[in-house]
Amino acid sequence: MKNILFLSLLSYLAASTNVAPAVVSEKADILKASATKVTLSIYNSEDYIANGDDDSLDIVAAFKQKVLEEDNVDIDVAYSTFDTNEIMLSNLQTGAQNYDLICTSDYMVEKMMANDLVVPFKKGDERKALYSHNYEAWEKDNYLQYSSPFFDKLYGDITVKMNGKDEPISDYMRGYMWGTLGIMYNPEFSVYQDRGLTPEDVKKDMSSYSSLWDDSYQGTFQIKDSMRDSYAIALLEAYSDEFDSLLERYEKGELTSEKYNKDINIIFNNISHIDEFNELMEELGRDGHESSSDIIDKVERALSSLKDNSYGLEVDSGKTDIQTGKRTGINLAWSGDAVYAIDSAEEYGTHLYYSVPRIGANIWLDAWVIPTTVQNQEYAQKFIDFISDPDIAAANMDYIGYTSTIAGDSMIDQTRAWYDVRMDIFYEYDEENDDFAYDDEDNLILKEEYTSLSEDEFNSLFRTGKGTIEGKEYASWDEYSEENDLGWTKVDLDYFFQGSLTDYEDGIDTIFYTDEYEKYEVDGHMITTGRSFYAQYPPSDIVDTLMVMEDYGDNNEYVLKMWESVKSGSVPTTIVVVLLVEGVLLLTVLAYFLTKNGIAKSLRKKRRQERKA
CATH class of the missing domain: 3.40.190.10 (Periplasmic binding protein-like II)
Structure with missing residues (x-):
């Protein structure tokens, strides 16, 4: 099992620089003195990114620190917000301000494409050329690597007519948060x-x-x-x-x-x-x-x-x-x-x-687009690379509450900490902080009765439920739930996390057990609520x-x-x-x-x- 990540700004920056948090500010001041200065203009809905409140990660500040460390660039992020997609579109069309990156809804992406208001994200060799002065530090395209393949299935066939040519919507947007209307x-x-x-x-x-x-x-x-x-x-x-x-x-x-x-x-x-x-x-x-x-x-x-x-x-x-x-x-x-x-x-x-x-x-899907007014496409895309890192995406989701389009180890670990009932069996809980207990190296603390297990033994027990649990032998988690009258439901999130995990065994590593699902028979069909x-x-x-509602055109x-x-x-x-x-x-x-x-x-x-x- 990997660590469950709940990042604060200082702990993130300290980890990225391998120094104590108190030294981070001093180091940043030294770097800024010789750094190139650029500006990135971001337009987003209000309260739709972790900003340091409630002990959350300040994502904009963390991005600025990474850019300073990696590129020796002192980036000024001009971050502004809007109330509705329609207000955003009006402001963009009137040219009141130029933006480099905008977060909007899927149907609005179609509308913006149809009105030739956005440009495609650069991929492959074009992306490499865009990042040419320091490509090695940004080589990994986090979004393409960690965005759930689930969205390719839903949005992959949607095209928009642009200048007489059908353009794939996926070339013009990068997913952010998603959900259903129920x-x-x-x-x-x-x-x-x-x-x-x-x-x-x-x-x-x-x-x-x-x-x-x-x-x-x-x-x-x-x-x-x-x-x-x-x-x-x-x-x-x-x-x-x-x-x-x-x-x-x-x-x-x-x-x-x-x-x-x-x-x-x-x-x-x-x-x-x-x-x-x-x-x-x-x-x-x-x-x-x-x-x-x-x-x-x-x-x-x-x-x-x-x-x-x-x-x-x-x-x-x-x-x-x-x-x-x-x-x-x-x-x-x-x-x-x-x-x-x-x-x-x-x-x-x-x-x-x-x-x-x-x-x-x-x-529905909220996504990032690059408007034709872009002045700084390099750092617009680097911002997407940054927030698509599963560690950062998990911290962002922890603050926002909506579901990120990003998968990966950190995201499944965080989701497991929230919802998988097996976590309570194996890990100590800090009642004072209302969270799982961690050691000095931010590792989850196992309950004493499981500390003698090797990593392989523990992973096998957690995955299958076969072995000694709470002092009694069980053949599976289904047997454990039934004998203890827990009413657990086995849930497989492979559709979302497949292809994004470091250690992955099909049919096992995306399995959750939950007590939040209920099943009923209605007119001969089994239905689930939760x-x-x-x-x-x-x-x-x-x-x-699930269905995507396109723009009405x-x-x-x-x-x-x-x-x-x-x-x-x-x-x-x-x-x-x-x-x-x-x-x-x-x-x-x-x-x-x-x-x-x-x-x-x-x-x-x-x-x-x-x-x-």
């Missing part, structure tokens, strides 16, 4: 009990988007005041029969995973692929031909009906309203927000869950059902008009006022628990207490 819910919400629904009923129902249109859940959920997110949910319902039909064929082995994922993405982006969509509908035995306006009208009807059945629209209050267990029982949530809400709700005694419905969900781990890394059996105007029409039917003013006022009050109460490390530490402590019990 259903977060409280199965013990009092209103559901009053309506005769058991927690198990709710868990089963949340495997289908159709439940949101059901009277049983009327007035108990909020939908996002976000055109793209709400459009996606309504489209999945409007074409649920078609999605179900394709899933059934896939499960019977009639479709390969590639063909299945391609087909569901055609339906999911049907207004942009009309000819392919109608050909697919004919293949599925559907009559008639649908135009883009037909599709948008169909989605509008579904969306209007959904809004009528909901409690109202929300921008960011949904993840807080659901936590107390009093206002709402369901929230359509981004997976990263779901992780925070699930963890924070524990303080109120509310046990939230997260599900990706059986027919699939929207997967909590934070499920939201952070969706289980492998649903990854083929020429249909943007029509979808926007549809969305404005749906909203104009409007939510009662009293609900809006109550949501705004009480949302602010709740946010104040949650101030501590919504800090990154506050959540992480309180959750780790609670998990340990529950497992001990």
